[in-house]
Amino acid sequence: MANQNLIPVIVSGAAGKMGREVVKAVAQAPDMSLMGAIDTSPEHQGKDAGELAGLSEPLEVPITNQLEPMLGYVAGERQMQPGVMVDFTHPDAVYDNVRSAIAYGIRPVVGTTGLSPEQIEDLASFADKASTGCLLIPNFSIGMVLLQQAAVTASQYFDHVEIIELHHNQKADAPSGTAIQTAQMLAEMGKTFNSAIVKETEKLPGARGSVADEGIRIHSIRLPGLIAHQEVIFGAPGQIYTLRHDTSDRSAYMPGVLLAIRKVLQLKSLVYGLEKIL
Numbered sequence: 001m002a003n004q005n006l007i008p009v010i011v012s013g014a015a016g017k018m019g020r021e022v023v024k025a026v027a028q029a030p031d032m033s034l035m036g037a038i039d040t041s042p043e044h045q046g047k048d049a050g051e052l053a054g055l056s057e058p059l060e061v062p063i064t065n066q067l068e069p070m071l072g073y074v075a076g077e078r079q080m081q082p083g084v085m086v087d088f089t090h091p092d093a094v095y096d097n098v099r100s101a102i103a104y105g106i107r108p109v110v111g112t113t114g115l116s117p118e119q120i121e122d123l124a125s126f127a128d129k130a131s132t133g134c135l136l137i138p139n140f141s142i143g144m145v146l147l148q149q150a151a152v153t154a155s156q157y158f159d160h161v162e163i164i165e166l167h168h169n170q171k172a173d174a175p176s177g178t179a180i181q182t183a184q185m186l187a188e189m190g191k192t193f194n195s196a197i198v199k200e201t202e203k204l205p206g207a208r209g210s211v212a213d214e215g216i217r218i219h220s221i222r223l224p225g226l227i228a229h230q231e232v233i234f235g236a237p238g239q240i241y242t243l244r245h246d247t248s249d250r251s252a253y254m255p256g257v258l259l260a261i262r263k264v265l266q267l268k269s270l271v272y273g274l275e276k277i278l
């Protein structure tokens, strides 16, 4: 029987690396109920989401690729709190998934990166019109929020900065959503970084990385053996200041994901970044 104190949660991308962690975290959260586990991968259809996530007992929630019927089912569940969809899928899929969720009044909590600025703007206006909360969080780890805060502070004193992000080689998008967000935060300080003092020639295209807002350079490394890592390196005559964050296990993201599921219910529009809900 439905429990009106529980938050009904749909996990989209439930068979993926992040989706499995989220299934486990939601199943163990006392105030949440896993209602649906969506994934398009053919080999996982019909499998129990809990068993796939490594839980000892089945959750009796099968993996299915039927997002819209699931959104409709949860939207119609009047005995519970409003529903939340957590999305960890693919840059090509996330925009449509979020539009669909908002159309059903289901609040999206989005970890998937790779949305374009235009897509984010469009989703913000769609959420606004529907008065529906939506959270876009490029990085759910508290350590990254602290790194970004330290980087913003340092950027007041340093005029030269480059970002290196390092990820596993199954990652679809580059640069990472976190690196883009970090560069945006530094760019908002209102100055131009990295004024060139010589004319540079790239003998191999891309050797100097990509140039984000206000001259900030981002370099992307992809290797098996990595999970998710980022360095922000500031330079000035005679000194280097390096900030680094390393993720060694995807469980690092789960406190942030659970917080976002709870917080999104209090919102009426789209909010971007974990730091805004801490």
Ligand SMILES: NC(=O)C1=CN([C@@H]2O[C@H](COP(=O)(O)OP(=O)(O)OC[C@H]3O[C@@H](n4cnc5c(N)ncnc54)[C@H](OP(=O)(O)O)[C@@H]3O)[C@@H](O)[C@H]2O)C=CC1
Pocket: 012, 013, 014, 015, 016, 017, 018, 019, 038, 039, 040, 041, 042, 088, 089, 090, 091, 093, 110, 111, 112, 113, 114, 137, 138, 139, 140, 141, 171, 253
């Ligand atoms: N915000 C954050 O803190 C973090 C964000 N991420 C981001 O999350 C996303 C997922 O990462 P990760 O778990 O490593 O990726 P995975 O490839 O391991 O998992 C994604 C899963 O989603 C499935 N999928 C693809 N399209 C759809 C769709 N339309 N509907 C439902 N399921 C779909 C995939 O199936 P198939 O394999 O068959 O395509 C796969 O099973 C990435 O964008 C990544 O950058 C990752 C870590 C932390």
Ligand SMILES: O=C(O)C1=N[C@H](C(=O)O)C[C@H](O)C1
Pocket: 113, 138, 139, 167, 171, 175, 176, 177, 178, 179, 227, 228, 229
């Ligand atoms: O793909 C990943 O793994 C990650 N993606 C996010 C990003 O693009 O910033 C967050 C974290 O870096 C892990």
